[in-house]
Structures are given as C-alpha cells and as structure tokens.
Amino acid sequence: MDDQRIHDVAEEWEIRGTTTPFQGRVTGVRTEEVRMPDGGWARRDYQTHPGSVSVLALDDQQRVLIVRQYRHPVRQRLWELPAGLLDVPGENPLHAAQRELYEEAHCKAGTWRVLVDFYTSPGGTDEALRLFLATDLAAAEGDRYEAHGEELEIETARVPLAELVRLIHAGELxxxxxxxxxxxLHAALTGPGGLDALRSPEAPWPARPFS
Structure with a gap:
C-alpha cells in the first residue's frame, strides 16, 4: 500500500432491483438489492439528496462567522456554518455558496477557495457537500434577505478559530x-503551503458535476 496513491475511487456493485418507497420535495428514500462479494444479495436503504454547499467565512481577525438555528430531528439549536441545498440542477456550487452567505449572514467575500469536499454520511445518504473558504469579508449591499420559517430565528456570531477548535474538542459543538x-482550516493554516495550497473555487467536483 505504501507505493500506491491514497485516494477514493469510483466503483459500483451489481444491482438487481431499485425502488423509491418515498420521495419528498427535496430528498427521498431509495431501496436497492446489491450483490455482495460472497455472491449473496443485501438490501440497502438510503436517502437520495441533491447535494449541498457550505461556507466557512473567515474575517481579518481570524474569526469564523457561524449561525445558530433549530434542527428538529436532533431537538437542538446548533451552531453551524452558512449552508444550503444544490436544488437547482447544474447550478455552479460557488454561486450557490455566495447566495447562502448573503441570505444567512448578509455578507460577501472577495476571495473564495475550496476548503474540502466530503460525503456527509456515506453509509446512509448520497449527499455530497462542497465546503468553501471565504475571506476578505464585507457587508453585502442592498436589503437583507427576507427569511421564512425556521430561518426567522437564525442567530449569527463571529468566534476566533482557536476557540472553535477548543469547543469542538470539549464536545460543545x-x-x-x-x-x-x-x-x-486549522490544518490548512498550519500545513505546508498554507491557504495557497487550497483548490480554486471552480475546481472540478466529480460527485456533483456543474456547468
């Protein structure tokens, strides 16, 4: 293994049946029978998802812009990063991230980079998320976005990066x-190359190709 490049690879096992027992407005549930390595078949149920984007907005004082809102499935009000769905087919994820930063925090950024791409819970959903780093922050022009539903109670804060790291390790977030x-971000800032080692905001994203 030492002489091989460590990276994820695309692969698809044989499927003999697919159904969609539930389809909501955005997400659904798909059931498939998948052939296992021993030749048997196993049922797999998972959530289908259009994908998401999120923004880690870092100001010139090394503070991260975070938002807090109620999340009903876990019955908690969680601190999070601005984020949203890729529910417009083929939408450029950078444009979606810029929109979410404006809508949730009335903020814009002069510099964008891809911080990390990941699958949110690959054992149970096909959701892929692209997380951008936004710097050179400023207030957005014009009126604030008119929030609806649970977004009416969104709170915002700016917290030093080092304090967020501490709170994560303390089990508070x-x-x-x-x-x-x-x-x-902490790893990027302390690693070789710093933020310049991060990818362009238009870097390819095979999990969710865009035009």
Missing part, C-alpha cells in the same frame, strides 16, 4: 460541517 470546516 456537534454540527459535522462546522467541525469538518474548522479542523480543515
């Missing part, structure tokens, strides 16, 4: 995108 982004 639980949102996976916030945790992933915070630790990835």
């Amino acid at each position: 639980h949102n996976p995108t916030l945790i992933t982004g915070t630790l990835a």
Whole structure:
C-alpha cells in the first residue's frame, strides 16, 4: 500500500432491483438489492439528496462567522456554518455558496477557495457537500434577505478559530460541517503551503458535476 496513491475511487456493485418507497420535495428514500462479494444479495436503504454547499467565512481577525438555528430531528439549536441545498440542477456550487452567505449572514467575500469536499454520511445518504473558504469579508449591499420559517430565528456570531477548535474538542459543538470546516482550516493554516495550497473555487467536483 505504501507505493500506491491514497485516494477514493469510483466503483459500483451489481444491482438487481431499485425502488423509491418515498420521495419528498427535496430528498427521498431509495431501496436497492446489491450483490455482495460472497455472491449473496443485501438490501440497502438510503436517502437520495441533491447535494449541498457550505461556507466557512473567515474575517481579518481570524474569526469564523457561524449561525445558530433549530434542527428538529436532533431537538437542538446548533451552531453551524452558512449552508444550503444544490436544488437547482447544474447550478455552479460557488454561486450557490455566495447566495447562502448573503441570505444567512448578509455578507460577501472577495476571495473564495475550496476548503474540502466530503460525503456527509456515506453509509446512509448520497449527499455530497462542497465546503468553501471565504475571506476578505464585507457587508453585502442592498436589503437583507427576507427569511421564512425556521430561518426567522437564525442567530449569527463571529468566534476566533482557536476557540472553535477548543469547543469542538470539549464536545460543545456537534454540527459535522462546522467541525469538518474548522479542523480543515486549522490544518490548512498550519500545513505546508498554507491557504495557497487550497483548490480554486471552480475546481472540478466529480460527485456533483456543474456547468
């Protein structure tokens, strides 16, 4: 293994049946029978998802812009990063991320990079998420976005990166995108090349190709 490049590879096992027992407005549930290595068949149920984007916005004081909102499945109000769905087919993820930063925090950024791409829970959903790093922050022009539903109670804060790292290790923060982004940024800042080693905001994203 030492002489091989460590990377994920595309692969698809044989499927003999696919059904969609539930389809909601955005996500659904798919059931498939998949052939196992021993020749048998196993049922797999998973959530289908259009994909997501998120933004770690870092200001010139090394503070991260975070938002807090209620998440009903876990019955908690969680601190998170601005994020949203890729529910427009073929939408450029950078454009979607810029929109979410404006809508949730009334903020814009002069510099964008890809911080990390990941599958949010690959054992149970096909959701892929692209997490951007946004710097050179400023207030957005014009009126604030008119929030609806649960977004009416969104709170915002700016927290030093080092304090977020401490809170994560203390078990005080639980949102996976916030945790992933915070630790990835800390690693980028302390690693070789710094932020210049990160990818362009238009870097290819095989999990969710875009035009």
